[in-house]
Amino acid sequence: MGRRKGEGQKGPIPDSFFDFAAMNLKEVPRKQNVCMVSDFFYPNMGGVESHIYQLSQCLIERGHKVIIVTHAYGNRKGIRYLTNGLKVYYLPLKVMYNQSTSTTVFHSLPLLRYIFVRERITIVHSHSSFSSMAHDSLFHAKTMGLHTVFTDHSLFGFADVSSVLTNKLLTISLCDTNHIICVSFTSKENTVLRGAVNPEIVSVIPNAVDPTDFTPNPSKRDENKITIVVVSRLVYRKGIDLLGGIIPELCQKYPDLQFLIGGEGPKRLVLEEVREKYQLHDRVRLLGALEHKDVRNVLVQGHIFLNTSLTEAFCMAIVEGASCGLQVVSTRVGGIPEVLPEDLIILCEPTVKSLCEGLEMVIAKHKAGSLPPPAAIHNRVRTLYTWRNVAERTEKVYDRVAKEVVLPMDERLNRLMSRCGPVAGCIFSLFAVLDFLLLVFLRWLVPDSNIDIAVDATGVRGAWRQMSTPPNTRTSTGYDSNCDVARDLNHTQ
Numbered sequence: 001m002g003r004r005k006g007e008g009q010k011g012p013i014p015d016s017f018f019d020f021a022a023m024n025l026k027e028v029p030r031k032q033n034v035c036m037v038s039d040f041f042y043p044n045m046g047g048v049e050s051h052i053y054q055l056s057q058c059l060i061e062r063g064h065k066v067i068i069v070t071h072a073y074g075n076r077k078g079i080r081y082l083t084n085g086l087k088v089y090y091l092p093l094k095v096m097y098n099q100s101t102s103t104t105v106f107h108s109l110p111l112l113r114y115i116f117v118r119e120r121i122t123i124v125h126s127h128s129s130f131s132s133m134a135h136d137s138l139f140h141a142k143t144m145g146l147h148t149v150f151t152d153h154s155l156f157g158f159a160d161v162s163s164v165l166t167n168k169l170l171t172i173s174l175c176d177t178n179h180i181i182c183v184s185f186t187s188k189e190n191t192v193l194r195g196a197v198n199p200e201i202v203s204v205i206p207n208a209v210d211p212t213d214f215t216p217n218p219s220k221r222d223e224n225k226i227t228i229v230v231v232s233r234l235v236y237r238k239g240i241d242l243l244g245g246i247i248p249e250l251c252q253k254y255p256d257l258q259f260l261i262g263g264e265g266p267k268r269l270v271l272e273e274v275r276e277k278y279q280l281h282d283r284v285r286l287l288g289a290l291e292h293k294d295v296r297n298v299l300v301q302g303h304i305f306l307n308t309s310l311t312e313a314f315c316m317a318i319v320e321g322a323s324c325g326l327q328v329v330s331t332r333v334g335g336i337p338e339v340l341p342e343d344l345i346i347l348c349e350p351t352v353k354s355l356c357e358g359l360e361m362v363i364a365k366h367k368a369g370s371l372p373p374p375a376a377i378h379n380r381v382r383t384l385y386t387w388r389n390v391a392e393r394t395e396k397v398y399d400r401v402a403k404e405v406v407l408p409m410d411e412r413l414n415r416l417m418s419r420c421g422p423v424a425g426c427i428f429s430l431f432a433v434l435d436f437l438l439l440v441f442l443r444w445l446v447p448d449s450n451i452d453i454a455v456d457a458t459g460v461r462g463a464w465r466q467m468s469t470p471p472n473t474r475t476s477t478g479y480d481s482n483c484d485v486a487r488d489l490n491h492t493q
Contacts, residue, residue, distance in 0.1 A: 030399070030402065031063045031064050031065070031459060031460050032064050032065070032122050032123050032398050032402065033064070033065040033119060033120050033121050033122045033123070033459065034056075034059060034064055034065065034066045034067075034121070034122070034123050034124075034125055034398070035066075035067050035068075035069055035115070035116065035119065035121045035123070035124050035125065035137075036052050036055075036056055036066065036067070036068045036069070036125050036126075036127065037068075037069045037070070037112075037124060037125070037126045037127070037131075037133055037134050037137040038052060038068075038070060038126065038127040038128050038131045038133065038134050039070060039071055039095075039099055039100045039101055039128070039130070039131040039132060039133045039134065040052075040070070040099060040127070040128055040130075040131060041053070041068060041070040041088065042082075043073055043076065044073060044099055045289070045290075045291065045292060046233070047153065047207065047314075047315075047316045047317075048127055048128050048153050050292065050316065051127070051151075051153070051207055051316075052068060052127055053068075053082070053086075054208065054210065054387045054390075055387065055390060055391055055394060056068060056086055057083065057084060057086065057387070058387045058388050058390065058391030059391050059394070059395070060084050060085070060086060060458045060459075060462075061084075061388075061391070062391055062392070062395060063459065063460050064395070064398075064458070064459060065119075065456050065457075065458045065459030065460075065462065066086060066458055066459075067086075067087045067088070067089065067115075067119055067121075067458075068086065068087070068088045068089070069088075069089045069091065069112070069115060069133070069137065070088065070089070070090060070091070070133070071090065071091050071092075071093045071095060071099075071101050071133060072090045072091060072092050072093070073090065076090050077090050077092060078090060081457065084458065084464060085457035085458045085462060085463070085464030086457075086458065087457050087458070089115055091108075091111055091133075093107075093108065093111075093133065096132070098130070100130055100131055100132050100133075101131075101132045101133050102132065103132040103133075103135070103136055105136060105139060105431055105435065106434065106435060106438055108133065108136045108137075108140070109136075109140050109143075109435065109438055109439065109442070110442060112136070112137055112140050112141075113140065113144065113439065113442055114446075114451060116140075116141065116144060116146065117448050117451045118451050118452065118453060118454045119454050120453065121141075121146060122146065122147065122402065123146065123147045123148070123149060123398055123401060123402070124137055124138065124141035124146050124147070124148050124149070125148075125149045125150075125151065126138050126148070126149070126150050126151070127150075127151045127153065128151075128152070128153050128154065129152055129153075129154055129156065129166060129169075129170055130154065130166075134150070135169060135173045138150060138173050138177055139173070139431075139432075139435065140435065140439075142176055142177075142406065142407070142412060142432075143432065143435045143436050143439050144439065145406050146406065147178050147401045147402060147404065147406060148177045148178050148179075148401075149177070149178060149179050149180070149181065149397060149398070149401060150173065150174060150177050150179075150180050150181070151180075151181040151182075151183070152170075152180065152181070152182050152183075152187060152191045152313070153183060153187075153313055153314075154187075154311075154313055155186070155187060155190050155311045155312065155313050155334045155335075156190065156194055167194040167195070168420075168424060170191075170194055170195045171194070171195050171196050171419070171420055171424075172416070172420050172424060172428050173195075174191075174195040174197050175195075175196075175197070175415055175416060175419040175420060176407050176412050176415050176416070177201075178201070178401045178404050178406075179201050179202075179203065179397050179400065179401050180195075180197060180201060180202045180203070181202075181203050181204075181205050181394070181397060182202060182203070182204050182205075182313070183204070183205065183206050183207050183313050183314040183335065184204060184206060184313055184314050184334070184335025184338050184339075185204055185335065185338060186313070186334050186335040186338065187204075187313040187314070187334070187335050188202050188204050190313075196419060203393075203397055205390055205393045205394060205397075206314060206338075206339075206385055206390070207314045207316045207319070207385065207390070208316075208319075208385035208386050208387045208389065208390045209316060209319045209320050209323050209381075209385055209387075210387060211323055211378070211381070211382035211386070213296060214295075214296050214299065214320045214323035214324050214378075215296070215323070215324065215378060216300060216323075216324050216325030216374035216375055216377070216378050217300040217324075218300075218325070218373075218374050220297075220300045220301050221300070221301060221302070221303065222258075222301070224256065225256050225257070225258050226254065226256055226257050226258070226303055226304070226363055226366060227258050227259075227260055227301055227302040227303050227304070228250075228257065228258070228259050228260070228302060228303070228304045228305075228306050228359065229259075229260045229261075229262075229298060229299055229301065229302030229304070229305050229306070229321065229326065230243060230259065230260070230261045230262070230263070230305075230306050230307075230308070231261075231262040231263060231290065231295055231298060231299065231305075231317055231320075231321075232262075232263045232307070232308075232309070232317060233263050233264070233265045234261075234263050234264060234265030234266065234267040234268045234270075234271070235265045235266060235267055236267060236310070237309065237310055237311055238263075238265075238267075238308065238309050238310070239308030239309050239310045239331060239350060240265070240267035240270055240271065240308070241267070241270060242308040242310075242331075242350065242351070242352055242355060243261075243271065243306070243308050244270045244271055244273075244274045245352035246306075246308075246352055246355055246356055246359070247259060247271070247274055247275075247278075247280065247284060248274060248277075248278045248280070249352070249356055250356060250359060250360075251278065251280055251283055251284075253360075254363065257283070257363070258283045258284070258285070259283065259284045259285065260285050260287065260298060260301060260302060261284065261285065261286050261287060262287040262288070262289075262290045262295065262298050263287075263288075263289065263290065264288055264289040268286065271284070271286060272286065295320065296320075296324060299320065299321055299324040299326060300324050300325075302321075302324075302326050303326065303327065303366055303371075304326060304327050304328075304329060304359065304362050304363075304366075305317075305318060305321030305322070305324075305326040305327070305328045305329070306329050306330070306355075306359065307321075307328065307329070307330035307331065307336070308330075308331055308350070308355065309330070309331055309333060309334075309336070309350075310331070310333060310350055311333055311334050312333055312334040312335060312336050313334055313335050314334075314335050314336075314338075314339060315330070315334075315335070315336050315339060318330055318336070318339060318340060318345065319339060319340070319381065319384075319385055322340055322344055322345070322377055322378075322381045323377075323378055323381045323382065324374070324378070325373070325374020325375065325377045325378050326374070326377070327344070327346070327362050327365075327366075327371055327372075327377075328340060328344060328345040328346070329345070329346045329348065329355065329358045329359050329362055330345055330346070330347060330348070331347070331348055331349070331350040331355070332347040332348060332349060332350075333350055340381075340384075341380070343372075344377060344380065344381070346358040346359075346361060346362060409432070409433075409436060412432060413429045413432060413433070416428050416429045416432060417429055
């Protein structure tokens with residue numbers, strides 16, 4: 001294994017243990033070593049988890065080295081390898097609430113610092129305002145002199161206590177972050193206001209869907225019935241109370257109507273009570289939590305996809321539904337109006353009456369045979385959002401960030417004091433100083449030069465790529481055989 005040169009050196013260290021003699025560096029675009037950080041990742045299911053995984057895979061395809069850092073899920077601890085050599089660190093951190101870790105700011109520095117040094121990270125890309133680990137990683141990365149990017153996946157209000165506290169934390173995290181990505185223009189406006197950031201450092205890059213995973217199959221539909229599909233977490237924010245009002249009203253009007261509902265959450269009780277009260281057991285099926293690979297099998301059984309969310313930054317679920325050929329009916333909230341063309345979605349106010357009217361309009365079109373065929377809807381949606389396009393645009397953000405100068409400690413303290421208010425600014429300036437002193441202590445205790453450099457599974461010189469390359473076409477990387485590569489990939493701390 002190689003060693004890091006220069007004890008106590010800050011920031012990314014040059015890649016000195018690879019032989020670059022065979023490369024013409026002027027012709028090769030700069031590739032980054034990216035660390036994606038969030039509390040939310042597989043095996044947990046959701047939009048953030050899918051976004052991180054798909055984006056990472058496409059960045060690997062474009063030649064970047066990508067690793068993911070999250071917290072442990074049950075027995076899933078340590079280092080795991082996913083498709084194409086994507087390395088995931090499952091850290092032994094305590095979960096506090098809703099899969100988000102507890103934080104004291106400082107307790108995660110030893111682990112994150114070790115990973116950043118060991119993997120020679122150049123950009124730390126954090127995801128989700130709800131993730132404590134994401135905010136911690138931004139804080140520590142700036143202390144270590146690394147470039148930082150943050151992707152916000154959610155919308156927040158400004159009135160309730162929870163939103164006020166979260167918005168203040170976001171202001172502190174983003175005031176000296178190099179760049180911010182939002183998934184819709186509505187989300188950008190919300191983040192700029194909440195975080196008090198310069199709009200020029202905020203880019204809009206939407207979510208996407210893999211069209212090969214969500215293809216229509218009309219043969220799976222029951223043409224004797226009209227099936228409305230709902231796939232969502234069963235929580236208040238997803239408007240499940242509205243769904244509980246829609247079901248009995250429409251089932252009473254349309255005897256051939258049925259509901260397929262996938263997802264789990266505390267609001268499941270509301271739907272079970274509605275089903276029991278109105279004796280709709282044969283017309284309302286609650287499928288429970290779904291694995292991502294099973295979502296398509298549920299969607300293709302439906303004619304209409306219903307989304308009742310009360311707030312959404314983007315809503316990937318409606319894109320997946322449309323990609324499977326379903327006509328979408330959704331609430332007009334957040335960034336949803338930006339997602340699909342007007343003829344592929346019926347937008348309604350977040351009320352039972354408005355949603356029922358929208359659904360009845362689509363039901364009438366279905367009975368009249370005037371809805372577009374599933375294949376036609378799929379062919380339109382497949383070109384709207386692709387992960388390769390998302391990765392290409394994210395790569396441009398990385399290129400821009402890599403050219404910027406990371407703020408030195410004195411300028412960082414001045415920015416915290418000037419932008420975060422007299423109280424929060426002083427408190428987090430003190431935290432920044434303590435974080436720096438702890439980093440100095442850790443570098444003295446375990447110098448950077450004593451930390452083994454990990455073998456790259458992905459990237460320009462990734463061992464995974466070398467394993468899939470015929471030996472006689474492989475360039476010099478320090479490996480003599482596939483056995484050496486496999487041995488190094490199995491190496492753990």
